[in-house]
Structures are given as structure tokens and as C-alpha cells.
Amino acid sequence: MTTFTVAVVSAGLGQPSSTRLLADRLADATVRRAWSVGAQTSVVNIELRELAHDVTNNLLTGFPGEALREAIDVMTHADALIVVTPVFSGSYSGLFKSFFDVIDRDAIEGTPTVIAATGGSARHSLMLEYSLRPLFSYLHARVVPTAVFAATADFGSDSAGTSLGDRVDRAAGELISMLDGVPAARKVDPFDLPMSFERLLAR
Amino acid sequence: MQFGIFTVGDVTSDPTNGTMPTEAERIKAMVAIALKAEEVGLDVFATGEHHNPPFVPSSPTTMLGYIAAKTEKLILSTSTTLITTNDPVKIAEDFAMLQHLADGRVDLMMGRGNTGPVYPWFGQDITKGIELAVENYHLLHRLWREDVVDWKGNFRTALRGFTSTPRPLDGVPPFVWHGSIRSPEIAEQAAYYGDGFFANHIFWPQDHFKRLIELYRTRFEHYGHGAADQAIVGLGGQVFMRKNSQDAVKEFRPYFDNAPVYGHGPSLEEFARQTPLTVGSPAEVIERTLKFRETFGDYQRQLFLMDHAGLPLKTVLEQLDLLGEEVVPVLRREFESLRPAHVPQAPTHASLLTAAQRELVAQS
Numbered sequence: 001m002t003t004f005t006v007a008v009v010s011a012g013l014g015q016p017s018s019t020r021l022l023a024d025r026l027a028d029a030t031v032r033r034a035w036s037v038g039a040q041t042s043v044v045n046i047e048l049r050e051l052a053h054d055v056t057n058n059l060l061t062g063f064p065g066e067a068l069r070e071a072i073d074v075m076t077h078a079d080a081l082i083v084v085t086p087v088f089s090g091s092y093s094g095l096f097k098s099f100f101d102v103i104d105r106d107a108i109e110g111t112p113t114v115i116a117a118t119g120g121s122a123r124h125s126l127m128l129e130y131s132l133r134p135l136f137s138y139l140h141a142r143v144v145p146t147a148v149f150a151a152t153a154d155f156g157s158d159s160a161g162t163s164l165g166d167r168v169d170r171a172a173g174e175l176i177s178m179l180d181g182v183p184a185a186r187k188v189d190p191f192d193l194p195m196s197f198e199r200l201l202a203r
Numbered sequence: 204m205q206f207g208i209f210t211v212g213d214v215t216s217d218p219t220n221g222t223m224p225t226e227a228e229r230i231k232a233m234v235a236i237a238l239k240a241e242e243v244g245l246d247v248f249a250t251g252e253h254h255n256p257p258f259v260p261s262s263p264t265t266m267l268g269y270i271a272a273k274t275e276k277l278i279l280s281t282s283t284t285l286i287t288t289n290d291p292v293k294i295a296e297d298f299a300m301l302q303h304l305a306d307g308r309v310d311l312m313m314g315r316g317n318t319g320p321v322y323p324w325f326g327q328d329i330t331k332g333i334e335l336a337v338e339n340y341h342l343l344h345r346l347w348r349e350d351v352v353d354w355k356g357n358f359r360t361a362l363r364g365f366t367s368t369p370r371p372l373d374g375v376p377p378f379v380w381h382g383s384i385r386s387p388e389i390a391e392q393a394a395y396y397g398d399g400f401f402a403n404h405i406f407w408p409q410d411h412f413k414r415l416i417e418l419y420r421t422r423f424e425h426y427g428h429g430a431a432d433q434a435i436v437g438l439g440g441q442v443f444m445r446k447n448s449q450d451a452v453k454e455f456r457p458y459f460d461n462a463p464v465y466g467h468g469p470s471l472e473e474f475a476r477q478t479p480l481t482v483g484s485p486a487e488v489i490e491r492t493l494k495f496r497e498t499f500g501d502y503q504r505q506l507f508l509m510d511h512a513g514l515p516l517k518t519v520l521e522q523l524d525l526l527g528e529e530v531v532p533v534l535r536r537e538f539e540s541l542r543p544a545h546v547p548q549a550p551t552h553a554s555l556l557t558a559a560q561r562e563l564v565a566q567s
Contacts, residue, residue: 060468063407065477191387191418197395200337200388 207247243527283314
């Protein structure tokens with residue numbers, strides 16, 4: 001049986017946080033969907049709150065501390081990615097952006113990714129399309145078509161068809177179909193030099 | 204094994220009292236530090252090259268020429284010489300001239316620089332950093348080895364029938380190190396030519412540099428310059444010492460907390476754990492430095508960063524006394540006793556001259 005590793009990056013600050021709640025729902029749905037196509041999933045949570053100091057230090061020193069390095073390694077080698085941020089001032093939170101600022105530009109290249117966000121009201125939901133999606137396009141992640149926004153009210157909504165649960169499930173399904181049967185993109189090791197020095201010289 | 208110091212040449216105010224040295228004071232302080240390095244028995248003084256404030260050393264061979272005249276044994280080097288934005292012809296000329304004036308006590312370290320605008324200021328394209336380092340160094344390498352050079356490349360005017368003068372002292376080009384913080388290509392470049400590889404080492408966790416050095420060693424062997432453990436490796440380090448460990452920490456903390464680059468970031472303790480920075484007693488510095496060998500294998504040159512972040516000259520000179528009197532003699536003895544016979548020392552002008560003469564004899 002195939003096992004997919006799914007890294008879940010959550011930038012919620014509260015404890016408990018609704019951002020983490022949404023992240024957990026997406027992770028659960030992904031595990032279920034994987035199971036239905038005969039695959040196992042191993043979920044690794046990356047709570048940015050716990051890495052906030054490390055992220056700032058990395059911005060200043062240019063290298064990650066141990067815990068941050070571990071988190072980045074896990075994310076870089078994951079088969080799939082779920083990222084969830086709260087909406088701050090109309091966009092992703094500063095901590096969320098800073099985390100993606102300190103990773104290598106090609107760290108999540110080709111990784112199937114679900115983007116998701118939480119906010120006070122549904123009026124912010126399009127930030128997924130104008131803020132989050134372009135960020136992950138820049139990073140060359142393969143973002144699934146369904147982006148999931150959860151407004152506070154969504155956690156109590158039961159309206160059929162467009163409920164949060166449905167959107168979570170659809171995004172998870174898209175993530176798994178992107179993974180299913182597709183070999184994970186091979187990460188290029190920068191130490192495997194692309195060409196011999198003679199060719200570099202002749203270029 | 205060679206021991207020495209490398210300086211960035213920053214003008215930084217002393218965070219404990221706000222004193223800001225003038226450029227003149229800082230330049231003279233750098234010279235005083237170099238002279239002290241010779242006095243306390245260190246082997247190498249290396250200066251950085253920068254073209255923007257708050258740094259003073261824009262003209263390394265001018266400074267090193269002056270120091271050469273005032274010293275007898277010290278090897279004068281750089282950390283680094285910008286191979287990307289300097290004209291390789293001018294590097295060939297400047298360092299050959301310095302070599303003659305210093306009776307061969309010269310080597311240099313190539314680097315790409317870490318200040319983006321220097322590229323456009325000197326008419327180059329930063330996205331071509333690696334290509335510039337590769338092409339420029341190849342030209343420099345030829346200029347020192349061929350009396351008359353015909354050359355055409357992508358980044359400078361072509362040369363026809365060009366002779367770089369003065370020719371290297373005794374026909375032996377200065378030994379070259381290639382410094383890199385990040386790029387495997389530079390480790391590859393150092394290996395290709397059989398040059399030295401210097402891992403700055405002070406701003407990244409150790410295992411990153413371990414991979415760079417392993418790559419360099421493997422490729423050094425691949426290109427037929429000797430076994431992997433015979434490759435010429437240099438490492439950076441950063442220390443602050445007092446007889447009592449706690450005194451060192453107490454005195455250095457404000458400098459650390461306000462230092463350019465890493466100040467206002469991780470705590471001194473975190474940074475010391477993650478990088479080679481050692482703040483403590485001479486014994487602790489000895490212990491930590493000996494561990495570098497366990498990580499990277501036998502190596503040939505250890506340079507320490509001693510004079511940045513606004514540390515006053517007096518303090519730096521005291522640090523050099525401790526380094527020269529209590530640390531380096533022990534390290535010399537220990538490293539020497541651990542070094543296998545087939546692992547070479549860092550090349551010097553004398554050793555390169557002997558090797559060249561031996562080759563001549565072998566050919567005739």
C-alpha cells in the first residue's frame with residue numbers, strides 16, 4: 001500500500017485556533033480520501049506559532065534554527081501540502097508569509113497543495129485567490145482548484161451543497177487525485193551538480 | 204596547520220558606550236590588528252573587500268602592501284577578493300605586485316560578494332554571479348601561468364597578445380582559496396583547479412558546510428589532484444575569550460546582541476550552539492576548535508573573526524594575546540599530532556616553488 005506524507009502548515013495564533021481546526025478537518029478529509037483509493041497517509045503538523053521566534057531569527061541570520069530546519073525538511077520532502085492562514089489586514093498573516101520567505105525558492109516546487117484560510121467573515125474569502133494562490137504559484141506548488149475559506153459562521157453552518165464540510169472534502173479529493181498514481185516530483189539536490197565544470201567553463 | 208584572523212572591516216559603534224571610530228581610526232586599527240597577529244605568532248591575516256559603508260577595505264592590496272612592509276612572516280590574504288566584479292586582469296596585476304613586495308607571503312581567497320548593488324555599480328549582472336566567477340577566474344588562472352595570453356570571453360574586452368605584469372614571483376602564482384557560503388558550484392570550481400576551499404562556516408549550521416566540504420574533497424580526488432583527504436580546506440571561526448568563561452559571556456553579550464548580521468535575533472547561547480561561535484575560556488575555544496577536525500577531517504587553515512561588532516581595538520588586541528599565547532600553541536601541537544603523514548600542510552610560496560622546481564627536474 002502506498003503511503004503519502006502530508007505536511008500541514010497552520011499559522012493560527014490562538015490556542016485553540018480556528019485555523020488549526022480547519023487544518024485538522026482538511027487533514028482528516030485527506031486521510032479518508034486517500035484510504036478510499038487504497039493509500040495510507042502520514043500527516044505531519046507544522047504549527048508556525050511554535051516556530052515564530054525561529055522564523056524571525058532566520059530572517060535576521062539567514063539560516064534556520066534546529067526546529068525550523070526540521071519543519072522545512074519535513075515540508076520539502078512531503079508528498080502533499082495543506083497550508084492554512086488566518087486573514088490579517090485583508091491577506092495572509094505576516095508569520096505565514098515570513099515562513100514561506102525563509103524556505104528555498106524550490107522547496108515545494110511541484111508539491112500538490114491545498115490552500116485554505118480562516119477569517120471573521122466570508123467577505124475576505126477571495127484573498128485565497130488574490131493573495132494565497134499567487135504566492136504558491138510563485139513557489140511553483142501545484143495548487144488544487146478548490147481553495148477553502150472558513151468564516152467564523154461556517155463552523156455552525158449546515159446548509160447543503162456549499163457547506164464547509166463539502167468544500168473541505170472536495171479540496172481533499174482534488175489533492176488525492178493529483179497524488180494518485182503520480183510519482184512524487186523528485187527534489188533536486190543542489191549538491192548533485194547539473195553539469196561538469198568543463199561544461200560550465202565552456203558555456 | 205596555519206592559524207590566523209580574518210576581518211570584515213566594518214565600522215560599527217561600540218554598543219556599550221556609543222563610540223563610533225572614524226574610517227581613519229578603523230583602517231589604522233585593522234593594521235594594528237594585523238601587526239599584532241604577527242607579534243603573537245599567528246600565520247595569516249586576511250581582509251575582506253567591500254565597496255559600501257559601513258565597511259572600509261575597498262582596496263585590499265594597498266592595505267596588505269603596507270602591512271607587508273611592516274611584517275616579516277605573516278601571510279597576507281583576503282576574505283574575500285571579489286572575482287565577480289573586479290577585472291581579473293587587475294587582480295592578476297595587483298596580487299603579483301603584492302607578491303613581489305611581500306617576498307611571496309601572499310595568497311588570496313575568491314568570493315562572489317554578498318552585496319547585490321556592487322554588481323551594477325561595477326557594471327555587472329548579479330544573475331550571472333556563478334558565470335562571472337567561473338569565467339573571470341579561468342582568465343586569472345591563465346594570466347598567472349601563460350606569459351602571453353590570447354583570450355575572448357563573455358564579460359570583458361578580449362585580450363590579444365596580453366602579458367600581465369609583473370609576472371608572479373619566481374614564476375609561482377599565489378595560492379588561491381575559493382570561499383563559499385552556499386554554492387556547490389564553487390566547491391566544484393576549487394576542486395577542478397586543485398585550489399583550496401574555504402568554508403566561511405560562521406553564519407550557517409555545520410552540516411551544511413560539511414556537505415560543501417565533502418563535495419569539494421570528492422571532486423578534488425575526481426580531478427586527480429590527490430586523495431580526498433589531501434584536499435586543502437580552510438575554516439572560519441569566531442571566538443571571544445576571557446580567563447573565566449562567565450566574564451567572556453558577560454563582556455561579549457552586548458556586542459553580540461547588537462552585532463550587524465545576527466544582532467537582535469537569536470540569543471548568544473542559541474547562536475553559539477548552532478554555529479562555531481565560542482564565547483568562553485581559552486580551554487573551551489581549544490576544545491571546540493579541535494572538534495572542527497572531527498567534523499570536516501584534517502584541514503590546513505583556521506581563521507578566526509575577532510574584530511567586528513564594535514569591539515574596541517584594545518579588547519581585540521587582548522583577544523589576540525590570548526589567541527596567540529594560550530590557544531594557538533596548543534592547537535598547533537594537537538592538530539599536528541593528529542595529522543596523518545600523507546595529509547599536506549597549506550601551500551606556501553616556498554612549498555609551491557619547491558614543487559615547481561621538482562616538476563621541472565622530472566620533466567628534463
